[in-house]
Amino acid sequence: MPRRILTSIYLPHAPARVWTVLADFERYAAWNPLNVEAHGEAQVGAKVAMRFLNPASPGAAIRQTVTVTRAEPGRVLAWRGHIPLLFTGDHLFELLGECDGTRLFHSETLSGLIPWRFTEDQIESQFVPAYEACNLALARRLDALENVVPLRFAHQR
Numbered sequence: 328m329p330r331r332i333l334t335s336i337y338l339p340h341a342p343a344r345v346w347t348v349l350a351d352f353e354r355y356a357a358w359n360p361l362n363v364e365a366h367g368e369a370q371v372g373a374k375v376a377m378r379f380l381n382p383a384s385p386g387a388a389i390r391q392t393v394t395v396t397r398a399e400p401g402r403v404l405a406w407r408g409h410i411p412l413l414f415t416g417d418h419l420f421e422l423l424g425e426c427d428g429t430r431l432f433h434s435e436t437l438s439g440l441i442p443w444r445f446t447e448d449q450i451e452s453q454f455v456p457a458y459e460a461c462n463l464a465l466a467r468r469l470d471a472l473e474n475v476v477p478l479r480f481a482h483q484r
Contacts, residue, residue: 329438330445332454336462339428340469342401348468349404349420358468361461363388369398375406382457383445393418414439431465433458 338345348354350369355362360380367375373395381387396417397405405419414437421432435458437445445454 328443329436330442330447330450331434331436332450332458333432333434334455334458334462335430335432336459336466337425337428337430338466338469340473341427342422342424342429345422345429345431345465345469346401346404348465348472350398350400358464359461360464361457367395369395369404371395371398373398377408380457382453383449385453410439412440414441416442431462433462 348358352365352367352369352375355365359365361382362377362379364378365375366377367373374392375395376390376392378388378390381389391408391410393406393408395404395406397403397419401422403419403421405417408414408416408418417436419432419434419436421434423430423432435454
């Protein structure tokens with residue numbers, strides 16, 4: 328049975344701006360505490376070399392090449408990591424305009440023999456906080472960039 332991690336955060340930035348930061352894989356190392364390294368392009372079918380921390384094993388990092396499955400600027404960014412039989416992870420960032428900003432839904436659906444052993448309590452106590460930390464780091468990154476150049480309204484120019 329698949330396991331699902333689902334988090335959400337409101338960001339006072341336009342969806343197009345949030346997308347720009349999420350799609351900039353080369354700068355993940357500067358801000359992302361979950362996907363700590365990524366090299367590739369945010370285009371459907373692209374292969375992206377990633378290093379991410381494993382919430383189920385604190386301190387452990389995993390290297391994997393993922394495939395971008397969805398890349399709709401200002402709307403959706405998703406990728407899939409896969410190890411036959413053992414693991415499939417479908418990672419998703421969905422951006423919805425809300426008020427003057429963005430509601431970000433950040434989730435992952437895990438399946439295979441490895442995630443099968445994760446309990447709901449383990450998902451809630453280990454995985455959800457790691458994804459929420461990523462959301463907060465994204466908010467801080469957007470705010471920091473906003474202080475350099477007023478990017479919140481850049482798409483309106």
